[in-house]
Amino acid sequence: MTTDVPAAGGIPGPRSLRPLTGVLAAMAVSLTGTRVSAVALPWFVLVTTGSATQTGLVAFCELTPYVAAKAFAGPLVDRIGPRTVSWSTDLASATAAAAVPLFHTLDLLSFPLLLVLVALIGAVRGPGDLAKTVMVPEAADRGGVPLERAAGLAGVTERLASTVGPAVGGSLVGLLGPMTGLVVNAGCFALGSLVIGVALPRGMGHAAEGAASGTDGTEEKERTEPGYWQRFGEGFAFLRGELLLLTVIVMVGITNLLDAGFNTVLMPVWAKESGHGPAAIGLMGSVMGATAVAGSLIAAVAAHRLRRRMVFFTGFLLAGAPRFLVLASGAPMGVVLAVFAVSGFGSGFLNPVLGAVLFERVPRHMLGRVNALGDSLAWAGIPLGGLITGAAVAAVGLSPVLLAGGAAYFLTTNLAGLRPEWREMDRARGRDSSTSLPEKAVGATSTHPTA
Template sequence: MTGSRKPFAALAVAEAFSISGTRLSQIAVPWLVLTMTGSAVWTGVVGFAEMLPYVVAKALGGPIVDRIGAKAVAVTSDSCSVLIVGAIPLLQWAGMLQLVWLVPISALMGAVRGPSDGAKSALVPVVAEQGAVPLEQVTGVMGAIERLGGTVGAAAAGAVVAMIGAPQALLVNAVTFAVAAAFISRGVPSATSQRPQEVSGQAGAEASYRQQLVEGWHFLRGDAVLVGITTMVSVTNLLDQAWTAVLLPVWAHDTGQGAGAVGLVLAVMAGPSILGALTAAAVGERLPRLPIYTLCFVVAGIPRFSIFAFDTPMWAMAAVLAVVGFVSGFCNPILGAVIFERIPRHLVGRVSALNTSLCWSLIPFGGLLGGGLAALVGLRAATMTVGVAYFWVALMPLVRKSFREFDKRPATASLSDGRTVHDLAV
């Protein structure tokens, strides 16, 4: 590996450990709450206590990333996560672990993890430039890591929790954050992590936090392509969450397939999605973005919902899910490259953080949507309703004028002026 690509490798390894740790906590914390209280309500409350601060902190942390640098924010946040997550097993060993502690600890976990994820995202165009690697390749590899963490990482996390218990598993989680911080600290040069002195308009170093946040918001709101992407992805994330959180588990329950079927369905999709992300990394730079992007969202939508709304043979379901998984793997690499190219370097942190937070803003309501529809019209009608809605949203690039600029790529030389991205789609 050439020296110039070492920052890319360091960020990739850090992301792998960070995502694996996140998957571990997403399994260990709810399981811990269930074993302590037996209450699904409290399990949901603790989950909400982490997710809300995560979204808010990621949005508000953007100016801090731009002001002090993405590397500093990533290393500091992951180092803090070591202490916060590690507090749970320490309380357990001291015999002091109670539900009253889990809610604020979970809130702190989300508040710290949000800026950390935003900072790692802001490092993507930096390491791409450092290694002279096309953005599609970098975002494709990062997308594959994210999806791999969602399958192998989740499976490994479940095994760890089962073997050593939830509190002890969170100690492993703390170690993963420490490893992520170490790789970014040692592998990503400080000089290339960010350039806060680069400014536009008013002097960036002297601008107040509020001015920087407002500047990021104005840039995002003024870019028609970013507005279109944010609108489209936030709605598809809502619909995806309705299916994943409610409609899919209800299908498994009502058909007698059992809880194992939920994991199997997600695994059948996730495996090919890794291959799709790696394929996008290899050939994405040469593909027409808008047609591929639109086709992927269409294929990833209504075929998937249709097979669960009607009595479909298992072999046919597996085939459709594999295709859906493969094409969905193309979405984030394409989205990432487009967004990275549109944001100037000095605005990377604040704009990408706002963009991602808005794309995630409807996810907490997905379960409410899925549950409400299932209760009102039944599982089959609810699944098809969500599927048809997904189909119409997937056609948005064909009818919104803002997407006409989607396929325009900047000249190679302009990549050094700072254009950037984030992992947007679920």
């Protein structure tokens, strides 16, 4: 039971769970729609064109604008406020997503037009995802929820979306066709916009300008408020001085590239060549997502007791290479599902543990810009993942690419763990969260082996 203490102007006080619930709900519906689309769109392109290269090209055209827009949206999120950015970009995403099945129904959907529409979706989805993440620490403060637990709950929300979304997407594509999945995606974005715009309390998610100075005078605010490029430069300078965050970003950037190729090209091609079809993609994603939820819940409850470095690298060991290798082995479906279940459980620990460290290291007033830069750097390889993987499959076939991807994943995560700055991950656990965490904010990097 929670106590909702009204503050001035009727804004729920810091003991209300309404803000955190609202933010997590908006994240849940928009991420679920994205996961549905992640099954429907590649399958649509693959079955209509028969080309793994074109399937990868569609992923490239969606994710390149996503990364670029997210990189430069941080200062604007800080200035305009994450709430406004979130509901408006979700509404724009819904419009662009709905245009794909509309033009297809009217027989007007050429391949170049499809590339333009998915590029628009990516360009507006990036700032929207960033804005929701930015609101998590404020929502946690208002609810009196420890930031480690809030990070864990956000991870659970992502994993739940990764469980429900592929199952719904696979079922819809198998029964009603891929266009139905894209209609659901548009509806989810519209619902996410409604949740942010209506359900969150007034005063939630306003601009963070002036928070660092601690002054209320208009003259002082005008004198000290930085411009866009100054804010952008401040975020870059902060990130450049954080060796641990930079190491995390490089490692996660490589694994994100490999995951993108796996999800957008390798799984659809495997499902088609093996005869299992789109339903298998949904089933595999849902099994992995369900066990990831379990891992995320354990991390959310026990994150403050865990040895972060050991848990982090063990999670990557389970979540990465085994998925590639089991598909390359030609194992029966039961074995494939078992491996995906173990991988999902390991992946569930990654973002809650990493998020807790990042909460401790980034100042609250710099949240948008640092988060945007770090996310964009970590996601920079994702647009290339599908493109490179599609070309590789077309050149040498599915099995060699799966084996090479698994080996690259294993080497990346294990070699990165040898660097000395990872010791700071465990040392951060000993800080006094009661004094330091209210001044900190969530960091930049996102792992998504199930995205």
